[in-house]
Amino acid sequence: MTYLLMIDWQLKIGATKTYRICKEQLNGYENIGASLNDFKNFHMDVKCFIHERDGQFFVDHFKEMTETRIGFCFDYDLDDDGSLRRAIWADGTARDNYKIFGDAVSFDATYSTNKYSVVFTPFKGVDHHKRSVTFCGALIAREDYESFNWVFSRFLQAMGGKEPDKFGVSRSDYNDFMCKINDIIWDDELEAAEFDGIWEQIIEDHGVGVNDWFADTYAIRGQWVMTHCRDLRMASIMRTTQRSESENSFFKRFEHKSGILVEFWMRFESAMD
Template structure:
């Protein structure tokens, strides 16, 4: 290559000698950007797999096998990732908030019983989203005694939390009774969410609600559900024992004493006697955490709550199971619009499992869980 510059200092190429260039290796030329491209078949395969929830690395490995090896590919893994991201952006349109509004409006047009509410801030930016499909609303009419409420599942890149209302059906399966995506976990947000839920359920108040010890939740429940029994999740409380007493010399004995007081006491009087004995024995009078639990013992100790019907629930672990159910469909980088789409697919799978349980109950005799003959004869 020959070049020269003019009086202004601008360089111009005057001659090129191509015979002196090194030849490009055929095995490497496919990796240059100018030569890389995705075929329409590969694009379609990647898009279908993404919609089905198949991770990108598995889709890429499938394409490699189908092509007969890396050497036959005209693209790299990053090209596949960029294409999927581009398709995702195209599906979202101008923004997540607008896309969700459009999606919910279509769902409502298809099924008038579909309920949704979107909460915006002063600058019209998305704050909170709540929705309930018709199946959830119909299920609550049959199974409206108790629901658990939990917000521990993060869904997307905006760090918004997934809030779920979960009940139990006649098969003992967890059923979704409504859900939302919320930005803040304060009393105001929970009041908004609970009121939207109660409104779509035609003001049919549940008999009981189970949550963790979150104070903002408790305040909101007292405002929206003043006559509903509010129970704290027993599992959330007991799992804190190693943290609260990890350095105590008698930690194993304290754990055992607390479990015995909680699970073995048949009456409030028995519990209080066992609890006070533990406090005295291990000199725990100044433990603020235990003192707070004792003041609120009516919210979490089983013997104080057995006069109410709790559908055999004492924890929010069913929400954990529901969240695990969604784990196969969404991940930490899922966008809001994609979450809604995957939610719908996940629910269809859940409905199918309930349908299978219905068929099984009609065609088989459910075994008696009790070992006593009197119950076996009744069945």
């Protein structure tokens, strides 16, 4: 095993798992030539070496990705003292997925990733097989209006300016429209005929009856509207919060509250692969 491979594994999966892998490769712990504590100490030494350069390593890595990977985009923002406070990135595959599956997007800000309390905020969606897909990853140091506004605006830039909402409703009318639509979509006490009548009235009131996407979506309401799906398994009918919760176990694989940024992006890339 090479020295660089050892570092790579230590940062991606930690000292204990690396030690176990070495045991399998070398046919026994006795052939490793080091104890588990040695591996843990080595891991700490690597993190100490990286510590002062952590943010710069992170930025340099993603800058290199924009130069070497077709379709990869990255942006970041620094505090006045030069500390990384925001970052966002997406590769070509993720951006292509958004073009196809970006009708609805789930945004989750519940993952505290490392020792700096930087929050990981993935943008996710669902493909045609009802599998979760990740469109974009972002990090923010503070959960405030400025940070979220920065992330959302950069997300739209990365996705070519294409917004996930296809409803065609004016921004001034949007909240009222969405409240009415959500009320009937998730009301499982409505009868199917009642739903259809209220839907048609909402569409007429808000002037979106000529929208092709809306018409096509309504035509297959038997696959996604609660009152039309009473006899179907509910596994595929989920709110975005449920979709986020269903992915927690996946993203938890590389969440490490004592970790550093270099560990985070290495584990993130391994998880995506």
